Amino acid sequence: MNIWDWFYVQEALPYLYRGAVVTVQATLLGFAIALVLGLVFAIIRHAGGPLVSRAMAETVEFIRSTPLLLQVFFVYFVGPQFGIVIPAWIAGIGVLGIHYAAYCSEVYRAGIEAVDEGQWEASTALNLSPLRTWRVIILPQAIPPVVPGLGNYFIGMFKDTPILAAIAILEMLQRAKNFGAENYRYIEAITMAGIFYLVFSLVASAIVQAVGYWLNRRYHLT
Amino acid sequence: MSDAPMVRFENVTKRYGSLTVLDELNLDIAANEKVSIIGPSGSGKTTVLRMLMTLERINEGVIWVDGEPLTHEQRNGRMAPAGDRHLRRVRGKIGMVFQHFNLFPHMTALANCMEAPVSVLGLSKQEAEARAAELLDMVGLADKKGHYPIQLSGGQKQRVAIARALAMRPKVMLFDEVTSALDPELVGEVLNVIRKLGAEHNLTMLMVTHQMGFAREFSDRVCFFYGGRIAEQGPPDKLFNDPENERTRQFLSAVLEAG
Ligand SMILES: Nc1ncnc2c1ncn2[C@@H]1O[C@H](COP(=O)(O)OP(=O)(O)O)[C@@H](O)[C@H]1O
Ligand SMILES: [Mg+2]
Numbered sequence: 001m002n003i004w005d006w007f008y009v010q011e012a013l014p015y016l017y018r019g020a021v022v023t024v025q026a027t028l029l030g031f032a033i034a035l036v037l038g039l040v041f042a043i044i045r046h047a048g049g050p051l052v053s054r055a056m057a058e059t060v061e062f063i064r065s066t067p068l069l070l071q072v073f074f075v076y077f078v079g080p081q082f083g084i085v086i087p088a089w090i091a092g093i094g095v096l097g098i099h100y101a102a103y104c105s106e107v108y109r110a111g112i113e114a115v116d117e118g119q120w121e122a123s124t125a126l127n128l129s130p131l132r133t134w135r136v137i138i139l140p141q142a143i144p145p146v147v148p149g150l151g152n153y154f155i156g157m158f159k160d161t162p163i164l165a166a167i168a169i170l171e172m173l174q175r176a177k178n179f180g181a182e183n184y185r186y187i188e189a190i191t192m193a194g195i196f197y198l199v200f201s202l203v204a205s206a207i208v209q210a211v212g213y214w215l216n217r218r219y220h221l222t
Numbered sequence: 223m224s225d226a227p228m229v230r231f232e233n234v235t236k237r238y239g240s241l242t243v244l245d246e247l248n249l250d251i252a253a254n255e256k257v258s259i260i261g262p263s264g265s266g267k268t269t270v271l272r273m274l275m276t277l278e279r280i281n282e283g284v285i286w287v288d289g290e291p292l293t294h295e296q297r298n299g300r301m302a303p304a305g306d307r308h309l310r311r312v313r314g315k316i317g318m319v320f321q322h323f324n325l326f327p328h329m330t331a332l333a334n335c336m337e338a339p340v341s342v343l344g345l346s347k348q349e350a351e352a353r354a355a356e357l358l359d360m361v362g363l364a365d366k367k368g369h370y371p372i373q374l375s376g377g378q379k380q381r382v383a384i385a386r387a388l389a390m391r392p393k394v395m396l397f398d399e400v401t402s403a404l405d406p407e408l409v410g411e412v413l414n415v416i417r418k419l420g421a422e423h424n425l426t427m428l429m430v431t432h433q434m435g436f437a438r439e440f441s442d443r444v445c446f447f448y449g450g451r452i453a454e455q456g457p458p459d460k461l462f463n464d465p466e467n468e469r470t471r472q473f474l475s476a477v478l479e480a481g
Contacts, residue, residue: 126342128338141328219328
């Protein structure tokens with residue numbers, strides 16, 4: 001028996017490909033949720049009154065200090081006992097999104113706090129509305145510098161997608177494992193999955209860098 | 223209405239925790255009057271401007287602007303602390319220039335001056351651009367419209383900041399040590415713009431300054447702050463040549479010694 005057999009590579013390829021599509025889709029959708037929701041969390045944290053802001057901070061802390069897998073189980077398995085039945089796909093992506101929103105909100109918060117207090121004061125002195133102040137003055141200065149931090153969580157979430165297997169979503173790694181089990185050959189499928197994760201991570205970090213560079217230039221922050 | 227003061231502080235008290243920063247301040251400023259505020263560091267000068275700009279809430283008293291209360295509004299026939307809508311409306315009469323410019327770094331000089339006229343006053347882009355260009359011209363920066371703040375010197379930044387505030391057509395302009403962050407050779411160009419403003423515009427001006435020469439030459443009245451109170455005020459000639467308060471004398475001699 002060869003250590004490496006190209007036959008199995010060929011066999012596994014179409015099977016793994018479908019898993020890769022699931023993994024990429026879950027990452028993109030989940031991260032879109034995390035980006036938007038994380039920003040909402042950060043803004044509530046900053047703009048809410050003492051009570052609301054505190055509640056938001058506690059919520060974020062709670063999400064960050066329980067395991068992702070537990071949260072997935074909670075929504076998918078505990079929910080139905082109370083009549084809340086959520087399809088696996090929605091539960092999985094939703095929980096990934098919310099979990100990473102908590103992390104992203106801390107990144108955004110660092111960016112928002114780094115904006116000079118004088119920017120808020122000038123906005124008030126010019127009578128800009130709160131919405132306009134956030135959208136046109138604060139966020140364009142707060143976000144570009146923290147794109148690398150957000151990008152780290154993008155890749156982190158990507159690497160967490162195998163957790164979806166726990167609620168029967170056939171993502172990449174699960175398929176690699178299944179393929180191995182069926183054929184009594186693990187090395188090719190698992191290695192291919194590994195290469196896929198590596199390549200995706202490299203491409204993703206290049207994209208994150210480009211976006212960061214572009215945003216910083218766009219807003220003349222460098 | 224015409225002889226009502228443009229700005230009135232009525233028994234205004236401001237505290238930070240147990241520290242009383244302003245203690246029952248009373249101060250009237252007439253329309254078109256130029257008032258300078260001088261005094262030692264920590265005496266509450268900046269706080270006066272920040273309260274008037276509504277950057278700080280006051281603890282007691284009332285601030286009036288142009289005949290109506292700024293810090294309060296009538297609600298159910300009673301004076302209640304001003305809500306956001308009321309604040310936004312009255313605050314529109316006031317403009318402020320800061321020690322550290324506070325320009326929007328991601329916008330050109332022109333865009334800095336257009337943002338609020340478009341989004342707050344509802345001017346069209348063309349109107350706002352015309353207004354901004356005219357003001358930048360007035361402060362001597364017609365050729366810097368497309369520059370970003372980082373490409374400008376301190377003096378140029380501060381002149382953009384003045385143009386930006388004026389673009390909102392305020393009745394009252396506040397200046398908080400607007401030359402303190404500048405290299406000495408750039409102070410003159412900013413003071414010249416302020417002189418020009420005083421001469422050509424119908425503006426009530428309230429400025430905190432360490433430029434004693436300028437305060438003396440430019441203002442109608444000088445207020446000397448000490449420990450959250452006005453220790454002495456009067457026409458500049460009187461206050462600088464013949465101060466009555468011992469603290470004023472000490473302060474002036476210390477400042478003049480330092481050059
Ligand atoms: N946000 C704040 N919190 C606590 N103390 C403050 C705050 N802002 C100003 N102070 C205090 O209020 C006093 C007056 O400050 P300020 O008006 O800035 O003085 P000045 O401009 O005359 O130097 C100082 O003692 C200062 O330390
Ligand atoms: Mg000050």
